[in-house]
Each structure stands twice: as C-alpha cells, then as structure tokens.
Amino acid sequence: MKTATDTPTDVRTAPSAASTSSAPVRVTVVVGSNRTGRFGPVVAEWLLGRVRAHDDFEVDVVDVADFDLPTTFAPTPEVTAQLAEITPKLATAEAFVVLTPEYNHSYPAALKNLIDWHYHEWRAKPVALVSYGGLSGGLRAVEHLRQVFAELHATTVRDTVSFHHAHTSFDDTGHLKEPSAPTTAAKVMLDQLAWWGRALREAKEKRPYGG
Numbered sequence: 624m625k626t627a628t629d630t631p632t633d634v635r636t637a638p639s640a641a642s643t644s645s646a647p648v649r650v651t652v653v654v655g656s657n658r659t660g661r662f663g664p665v666v667a668e669w670l671l672g673r674v675r676a677h678d679d680f681e682v683d684v685v686d687v688a689d690f691d692l693p694t695t696f697a698p699t700p701e702v703t704a705q706l707a708e709i710t711p712k713l714a715t716a717e718a719f720v721v722l723t724p725e726y727n728h729s730y731p732a733a734l735k736n737l738i739d740w741h742y743h744e745w746r747a748k749p750v751a752l753v754s755y756g757g758l759s760g761g762l763r764a765v766e767h768l769r770q771v772f773a774e775l776h777a778t779t780v781r782d783t784v785s786f787h788h789a790h791t792s793f794d795d796t797g798h799l800k801e802p803s804a805p806t807t808a809a810k811v812m813l814d815q816l817a818w819w820g821r822a823l824r825e826a827k828e829k830r831p832y833g834g
Contacts, residue, residue: 647681648820651716655723655734657688665797666755673809679817683712687733713744718820723764725756730764745775747832749819753784760785780815784808
C-alpha cells in the first residue's frame with residue numbers, strides 16, 4: 624500500500640511507456656486458401672502491399688498452402704516440425720489480417736484447420752478480415768469467421784475489404800483495375816486494426832487477460 628512517505632514515480636519512466644505504445648504492431652497476415660489453382664496469391668500480394676505500406680505494422684505471413692496439417696490433431700513428428708514454423712508467427716503477433724475466399728457460403732477447411740490447431744495464440748488480439756469471391760465478395764465467409772474468433776476470445780474489427788467477382792477485379796499482371804475504393808477501405812480497416820492492436824497491448828501490459 625502506498626503511503627504519504629513513498630517517493631513519487633520518476634517522470635523519467637514516461638518515455639519508456641510512450642515508446643511501448645508507439646512501437647509498430649506485430650501483425651501476421653494469414654492466407655487462407657490452399658485450393659489448386661487458387662486466386663488467393665493475387666489478392667494476397669495486393670493486401671501485403673497495403674499492410675507493409677502502413678507505418679503502424681511489422682509484418683509476417685502464414686500461408687495455409689505451405690503446410691499440410693492433418694485434421695486428426697495428432698502431434699506427429701511431422702506436424703510438430705510444421706507447427707514449429709507456424710505457431711511462433713501466431714504467438715508473437717499482436718494482430719492478424721486473415722484473407723479468405725468463400726467456398727459454399729463459408730470459409731475453407733484448411734483455414735479452419737489452421738485456426739483449430741491453435742488456441743491461446745489468438746486470445747485478446749484483434750483480427751481484420753479480407754475476403755474475395757463471386758457476387759457476395761466472400762462476406763458470408765467473413766461472418767462465419769467472426770463467430771469462430773469470438774469463441775477464441777479474439778476481437779474482429781468492424782470494417783472489412785471484400786472483392787466481388789474478384790477474378791475480374793484484377794488485370795493479368797495482378798493489379799487492381801479500379802484501386803481507389805479497395806485502397807480506401809483497406810486504410811480504414813488497417814487504421815482500426817492498429818488502434819486495437821495498441822489498445823490491447825497496453826491493456827495486457829497493465830492486466831493480463833484472464834478470460
């Protein structure tokens with residue numbers, strides 16, 4: 624208990640706190656499709672350009688197509704070796720951007736499998752969602768993912784970026800034909816993600832999350 628004779632907090636500790644709050648947010652971009660002939664890398668390249676151009680982030684990437692995690696959840700030596708590559712990128716992240724297509728009104732099995740192989744890595748962290756698809760632009764996949772991440776104690780940011788009829792939105796070189804609206808939407812979403820990333824970082828520094 625503090626008494627009247629206690630020495631006041633040294634004001635020289637303030638810059639340290641400020642530097643912590645202003646440090647870039649460590650964000651991991653999750654590319655959520657491993658389907659043969661997938662369009663995901665085209666959208667992912669554009670997305671990574673937006674994230675890397677944002678001054679508030681340090682960026683890492685997990686692509687579900689780079690791994691072959693079984694659905695049995697058996698920790699075989701092969702799986703353990705794969706998780707040694709994946710899990711640290713999720714554990715050290717302070718925020719996530721998840722890129723998903725829409726398959727049959729939902730998101731891909733490979734993405735769900737990656738999510739289910741982890742638990743604590745998602746807790747008390749913000750998640751931004753980017754989707755692509757046909758007429759719906761993948762928004763039904765996004766709404767399903769919101770439910771999943773809520774169960775994992777993660778916070779999804781409100782605004783998203785979605786590409787309707789994605790194959791026709793990009794030219795043959797992988798560039799958006801009309802970049803203005805998606806670029807603006809991405810900035811709004813990423814600004815929200817940065818705010819949540821810093822806010823939750825500061826909250827957890829003061830009080831560990833115990834949900």
